[in-house]
Amino acid sequence: MKYIDEFRDGKLAQSLGGAIARTANANRRYRFMEFCGGHTHAIARYGVTDLLPPNVRMIHGPGCPVCVLPIGRIDMAIEIARRPQVILATYGDTLRVPASGRLSLLKAKAQGADVRMVYSTQDAVRLAEQHPEREVVMFAIGFETTTPPTALAIKEAEAKGLDNFFVFCNHVLTPSAISHILESPEVRDIGTVPIDGFVGPAHVSTIIGSRPYEFFAEEYQKPVVIAGFEPLDVMQAILMLVRQVNDGRCEVENEFTRAVSREGNLKAQSLVAEVFELRREFEWRGLGAVPYSALRLKDKYAAYDAERHYGVADRQVADHKACECGAILRGVKQPADCKLFGTACTPENPLGSCMVSSEGACAAHYTYGRFRDIARKTAAGGAAT
C-alpha cells in the first residue's frame, strides 16, 4: 500500500530503535504518555515496545473516545434508542460499551431498539432522509477529529430542511483532558505517575493545530511531540522526546508535518465554533467531572439537540467497584494491575470501557500483548525459586 507501507518499514524501525537506545541515557528512565488511543493501538499492534530499550516506557493515556464515555451517557443513549419512533445511529465501537443493568446498545438492539451502525454522520443524515416517519438520532462521540463531521451533518440537515434528525452530542476536548491529567495529584504532587513528555495527538491535531499544546509545554514544563498514527511515526516521536529530555527542552515539536500545521484546519474550527459551545463541565470516565471539556449544541441549533428534544437528564452512574479503568486512563495503573483484567473482564464480556474499543489500553493489551504478562510472571516465579 503506497503511502502506508513506508511508515511500517521493519528495517527503518530497527534503525530507529537503535537510535533511541543510543540516544537514551542509560542512567535514567524515560516515561512518555501517548495521549491517543490510536497511538496505543499502533504500539500494541506492531509491537513497538519490543523495539524500545528497557528504560523507555510508554504510559497509555485517556485518548480513546469510547473509553472516556461515562456509563450515564450510554444509559441516556439507550433511553433515547428505546423510543419506538427513534433510529439511533452510532459508530460501531460504541455498541458494546457496558451500561447500567447489564445492558449495552447491542443488547438494547436485541431487545428491539432500532440501533444502526454507521460509518459517518452523513450516513445518519441519509437515514433521516430515507425514513421521514422516524426520528434519527446520531450518537455523536469523539474528540476534535469527529466534531467537524457532526457540525457538517447538522448544517446539511438544516439545508435539507430535515426536522427528524437529531444529535446526541458527547464531543470532548483534548487540551482540557491533558491539563486535567497534569493537574492530578498523582502527576503533580505524589509523583506516582512521572510523565517526562507526551506523544501528542495525530488526527486531533490536524484540526486544532499544534498551537494549543504550547501552553502545557510552557506551563507544566513537559515536552510534546505531535505524531502520526503509524508505528514509525510513534518511534520517531519517541526519539524526539528523548532528545528534548536530554537537552532539558520543553517544546512542542511536530513529527506529523505531513498533516499538521501550527494553526490547524481553520475551516473546520470555524464550523465547530458556529454550531457548538463549551459545556461548563462534563463527566469523563476515569477523570471525573472535567471543567470546560466538552461541547454541546448552541441555542441556534437547539432544534437538532437530542438531549433537549427528548428531555433526557444527565446522570451519574458509578463504575464497577473493582474496575480500574479510571486509574488506567490516568496512567496510574497498567491493565494487568486490574483484578478483573482477563478474568471477569475480556473483550467478549467487557466490564470496563478500556476493554471495549480496540483503542482502549486494556483491549489493546489483551488482544496484542498479554503473552508478555505470562513471560513476566514466569520470569518472576523463576527468580523467586
Next chain:
Amino acid sequence: MKRGFTRALDFRHGQVEMTHGSGGRAMAQLVEELFVACFDNEALRRLDDQAQVEVPPGRLVIATDSHVVSPLFFPGGDIGCLSVHGTINDVAMAGARPLYLAASFILEEGLPLSDLRRIVVSMAEASRTAGVPVVTGDTKVVERGNGDGVFITTTGVGVVPDGVNVSGSRARPGDVVLVSGTMGDHGVAIMSLRENLSFGTTIQSDTAALHDLVAAMLDSVPDIHCLRDPTRGGLATTLNELARQSGVGIVIGESSIPVRGAVNSACEFLGLDPLYVANEGKLIAICAPADAEGLLAAMRGHPLGREAAIVGEVIEDEHAFVQMDTAFGGRRVVDWLTGDQLPRIC
C-alpha cells in the same frame, strides 16, 4: 382422461408465494420445474422424501452449513454456489471425498423467481463442477418480512479413505503451518457491496470447492495433521481454534501471509484486519516439518493453491496463544475475533 393444464412457472415476472411451500401442486411444480430440472440426477428424480445412495467403504463424514449471506449476489459468486462450496469444504477438511449433498431452502414470500432460478442454476453448476450431486432437499416459504430473500442449508456426506487421519487436534510442536492462497478476498468482496460501504473494487470472492485440492495434497502427503478452511473470523480465529484444540501455540510471520494489495487497502480504509476477514475458497494445512516442502509443492501445483505459502510453525505453549512476528519487527498476540466484524458474510 385429458391431463389438466398447468401454466409453466413464470421465471421472468413471477415471485415466490406462500403456496410454493404449502405441500400442494404449486410446490410440486416448483420442485419439478426448478429443483429437479436444475440438479437433475437419478436419486432426485425418484421424488422420494429422502435419497437412497451407494456409499463406498470408509469412515462416513457428515457436515452441515447454513447460508444467510447478504447480498445474495456478490462479485465472484452468490448464495447458491457458496452453499455448495461451503459444505463440500467442511467435508473435505476431514480429508474426505465428498459424495452427496442435501439442500434445504427457506424462501421469503415475494422473492423474484428469476433470482431463485439464478441461485439454483448457480448451485447446480457448482455441484456439477465439483462432482457432488444434490440428491435430496426441502423447501419452506415464510411470509414477507420474516426472511431475507432466501436462506440455504446444505448437508454433505463423504468418506475418508483409509490411512488418512486429519483432525484439528493433531498439531504438534515443530509442525509447519501453510495457507493455500491470499487471505480476506471473500469478506472484502461482500463488503464492497454492502449498504453504506460502497467503494469500487476489483476484488472477487474466492468461493470455491477445495476437495480436489485436498485430494492432490493427500496424494503427495498422506499424513497431513490438520486441515481447516478459514471462513468466518478469518485466518486469525481459525488458527486460534486449531491451537486450542491441539493444546499448542502457533507463531506466524506477518510478511509471509499472502494478502492482495486491494484487500489490504480496503481493510486499511475500513479499519479491519485482513487476518480476521472471511475466506470461502482457502484452507490452512498443518503437517510435519519434513513434509512441508512437498505439501507446498503439491498445493502450488493445483489451480486453487497457486499462491500457497508457508506462514508459520507450531510451538509448545500451554496457553495456546497464536503469536505473530510483525513485519515491523515486534511480536504480538493474534487473538480470537471479538464481536462481529461484519455480520451475514456467508
